[in-house]
Amino acid sequence: MAAEAELSALLTESRRFPPPADFARDSNAQPEIYERAHLDRLKFWSEQASRLKWDEPWDQVLDWQAPFARWFVGGKLNASVNCVDRHVEAGNGERIAYHWIGEPEGETRDISYAQLKDMVCQAANALTELGVAKGDRVAIYMPMIPETVVAMLACARIGAPHTVVFAGFSADALRNRIIDCDARLVITADGGFRRGTATALKPAVDNAVAGLDGVRNVLVVRRTGQPVDWDDARDRWWHDVVAGQSTEHTAPAHDSEHPLYVMYTSGTTAKPKGILHTTGGYLTHVSATHRLVFDIKPESDVFWTAADIGWVTGHSYIVYGPLANGTTSVLYEGTPDAGGRDRWWRIVEEKQVSILYTAPTTIRTFMKWGEQFPGAHDLSSLRLLGSVGEPINPEAWIWYRKHIGGDRCPVVDTWWQTETGGIMITPLPGITATKPGSAMTAFPGISVDVLDNGGKPVDNGGGGVLVVTEPWPGMLRGIWGDDERYRQTYWSRFDELYFAGDGAKRDVDGDIWLLGRVDDVMNVSGHRISTTEVESALVSHPSVAEAAVVGATDAITGQGIVAFVTVKGDAALDSKAGEQLIADLREHVAEQIGKIARPRQILLTPELPKTRSGKIMRRLLRDVAEHRELGDVTTLADPTVVNMIDEMMATTTHPEE
Structure with missing residues (x-):
């Protein structure tokens, strides 16, 4: 503690x-x-x-x-x-x-x-x-x-x-x-x-x-x-x-x-x-x-x-x-x-x-x-x-x-x-x-x-x-x-x-915090939530190595928060442990930012799609989250990663709030 x-x-x-x-x-x-x-x-x-x-x-x-x-x-x-x-x-x-x-x-x-x-x-x-x-x-x-x-x-x-x-x-x-x-x-x-x-x-x-x-x-x-x-x-x-x-x-x-x-x-x-x-x-x-x-x-x-x-x-x-x-x-x-x-x-x-x-x-x-x-x-x-x-x-x-x-x-x-x-x-x-x-x-x-x-x-x-x-x-x-x-x-x-x-944003001292691209600022039930803020909350959890967050269309809230998370260590999580970690992470974000920022869906994945320069391709993750046809993947270091994530997403559901 x-x-x-x-x-x-x-x-x-x-x-x-x-x-x-x-x-x-x-x-x-x-x-x-x-x-x-x-x-x-x-x-x-x-x-x-x-x-x-x-x-x-x-x-x-x-x-x-x-x-x-x-x-x-x-x-x-x-x-x-x-x-x-x-x-x-x-x-x-x-x-x-x-x-x-x-x-x-x-x-x-x-x-x-x-x-x-x-x-x-x-x-x-x-x-x-x-x-x-x-x-x-x-x-x-x-x-x-x-x-x-x-x-x-x-x-x-x-x-x-x-x-x-x-x-x-x-x-x-x-x-x-x-x-x-x-x-x-x-x-x-x-x-x-x-x-x-x-x-x-x-x-x-x-x-x-x-x-x-x-x-x-x-x-x-x-x-x-x-x-x-x-x-x-x-x-x-x-x-x-x-x-x-x-x-x-x-x-x-x-x-x-x-x-x-x-x-x-x-x-x-x-x-x-x-x-x-x-x-x-x-x-x-x-x-x-x-x-x-x-x-x-x-x-x-x-x-x-x-x-x-x-x-x-x-x-x-x-x-x-x-x-x-x-x-x-x-x-x-x-x-x-x-x-x-x-x-x-x-x-x-x-x-x-x-x-x-x-x-x-x-x-x-x-x-x-x-x-x-x-x-x-x-x-x-x-x-x-x-x-x-x-x-x-x-x-x-x-x-x-x-x-x-x-x-x-x-x-x-x-x-x-x-x-x-x-x-x-x-x-x-x-x-x-x-x-x-x-x-x-x-x-x-x-x-x-x-x-x-x-x-x-x-x-x-x-x-x-x-x-x-x-x-x-x-x-x-x-x-x-x-x-x-x-x-x-x-x-x-x-x-x-x-x-x-x-x-x-300007904090209480007037100092500037960058929140990422404007299209990376999600509107969830009228609340502006930065993908960066949610990513920071997820990565602050001791089990998380890296996270990427995107907004996906939601019939009720306008946009829902979808998170793609890699965990620390090389050991794969079994199904039960994975389900528990996802539940823990959703509550962790709620505690860090507020319930409105709790991800609708979290997908645990071994890797995230990155360019050869190391930048996460969030555009492709948006395609996955929206169940769209994947865009250009030629600049990825490993194009198979996003295809794997797409297949995983197709077989998962998100909890009803």
Whole structure:
């Protein structure tokens, strides 16, 4: 009972963890930063931009013609130069840019900033030789290898916007993106490694570009050595085209608003949206947030964003943010359990990682496996932990802090989106308190609010939808080729306010809690209930490892709550024990939130359907709960999981209330 009482106390919204003394003393951010940014927001962002190298200064900080923004108008710079050349010129060429670790045990490469600069210059010369010109789009479909970063920076160097497509996507998904942005070149690899197996990538590219006359070349990195089909008229080996190039390249200056990249957000039925990010504002935003949110000390820190470069987290906090700040990063190819469930913790120990940034899904997976795996390694090098990708439930937050951070590392729970470019809501570890499950407050220079359905700000203790009330440097500049869709998607609900599509609440202290997508806020008998809140309640039960909650149509209540739960441990529950646990869980949720939140139906399942990046595919679980035909399952790590769950659901009933 004492342990349960302690957990209950930790989960209350009034529980705060003050900043540790060492952070308060040595933090990059000082308390006055909020007031300074509030008094003159544009001056604050101008100061952050000034930390970059500009070839030509800007004439105007912001030109805002709602909903279109231009930042640092008239300024010119090169993102690649800011990420590599200037650090070499400053005498830091021998500093390690990346500790690259392949999935196969023992496969590592340490790449210095000087070496990275040479590789990027060679790749830029190669792209030019292949006919890629400023403004041409380049599609990148690659595993987590150094050449992926090199390809991105080479594109940025010559002014060719890149679109990186996650290597787990299908050939059709890749083809749609290539067509939408009219890519002229595709950069890929023969394959990559996943759970000890060489997986092919080139065949998907071959299928994707078939019949596309606009794609002039496919540039292929030899990664696994597996045989590939070859088109002599189109295909080129990276080692043939790039390796012999000069390591010198004069980088042109690009306008601050020159397109840097297009990243596609996946849709269910609608065409994926090509989110456009430009150069100066984006680089300012990601470098500032990386430096201040993670309290970066480039001379000593080893930073690890445990994500894939194919997502925006990888763009902003594996590539552009850390490199702009001259940071040493870990770049890891494999899965968390490749070579054993302690693989990550061996990496932390061996590379002396000081900052770890990962997703709640991964944290909950580690919880399920057990604390004995991190407990077997020396994690004392860690000084800061971060969470990204979805709202983190309080129990996972506490487990992360205790078992990974040794109850001494602050946890920064960050909210942002592909569209925002960089972190928007977060604690600052040296000057703000943290709360389990709360992203706390807007980053300095960012202005957000929580509005009710009528567009009025909610009081403390109230909930509604999240909006951004002022333009910000890293904001998307539009949807590629579709300005009207941009207006309608993000700016039509509230006049001149960016609608994030996420629900949020302010607690009694005014701190912000993200509730997930608005379509993940269920309406049960007129009560708005967040799927995240119910998931957090379920995961706080000692028997639960992970939970996903969706709303399903209910003739009486409007929506009923359906929960999919995996239990801790490897032992399967027998029928009687399973029935008892389901009953216990329903009452546990009722006790944690209220009877209105008690799930209508709970399904105990060995696994949840996840993408290869580890994100739970709640869209498919909604299909299961509604007894609909399953949607696209091609991006799942294991498509059989959702089929198994669908079969289980078909044979179960839910209790009548």
